[in-house]
Amino acid sequence: MPNAPTITTVSFWLGTLLPVVYLPLLVSGIDSGGRFGLLVSLLALNVVALVLGHDYPENRPR
Template sequence: MSTPSRSALAEVASDAVKTPASATLLKPFEVAGFWAAITLPFLYTPLVLAGPETAAEQTALVALVALHVVALVLGHRHNKTD
């Protein structure tokens, strides 16, 4: 077995220093927001197409669209290359 070169270790260390703690803590929220933004339209599109008839359906539609907007904001940086 060979040991990693000093430059490889320095590169890993410099990448760790570049990533602030806040970015590391926010990463799970970015991932969840990204995937929620992808899946939420599958939940509310049938409701839009059928037309919300009751107050409960209207409330659910508004809540799902609002949740979609929040998910878009949270997940917009997921997997973005710097």
Template sequence: MTPSTPTNDRRAPTSASLPAPIRAGAFWAAVLLPFCALGLLASGLSSPVEYAAFVSLVAVNVLALIAGHDHGAE
């Protein structure tokens, strides 16, 4: 008896559909953005603008991690 293939395969979309230069840029952005966030944290989050900048950096970093995850996997 052979195993059946599930019909409701719900895998998350991968970044393999993105062009290689975009994946590479996202990968290196994900590497470098935490240093910017650390610099912002080291100076202190004393104003709402600095707090918004930090939250934005973290959000962009997460997106870059997702988009650049498959870089170099080929």
């Protein structure tokens, strides 16, 4: 199992970069239930990643 700093680092960067993935989905429009479900899932993943990665700058080795 990965250690906590690794999970924090990956979560921070996932939470930071994930909006790049769902932004095109928003621009193209939500015209089906599948796209809406995908958007909601990506937003939920983004929230989880931001919560898990919120300590990242404080835990970084200097």
